[in-house]
Amino acid sequence: MEIGIGNTWLVRTEFEMENGDEYEEKGIKGPVNFHSTYIRVWFWKSVIIFDSKEGLKIVWKNCKNFKFIFGIVSKQ
Numbered sequence: 001m002e003i004g005i006g007n008t009w010l011v012r013t014e015f016e017m018e019n020g021d022e023y024e025e026k027g028i029k030g031p032v033n034f035h036s037t038y039i040r041v042w043f044w045k046s047v048i049i050f051d052s053k054e055g056l057k058i059v060w061k062n063c064k065n066f067k068f069i070f071g072i073v074s075k076q
Contacts, residue, residue, distance in 0.1 A: 006067025
């Protein structure tokens, strides 16, 4: 689940399938089985992620964007 600026909706739930496909829905969907929280700042092609379990990561993407997101990772 993510709350923030830059996504399709201000509040959304993103689902990742076992085969790597993803889809999103507006709002908070499904049960929450807390795994971790994160803050993601996406500025042009660089993404800075601070995850409560995995620490700090910097990732590079192919598309230019601006996002500021707070998220909760939920595992089934």
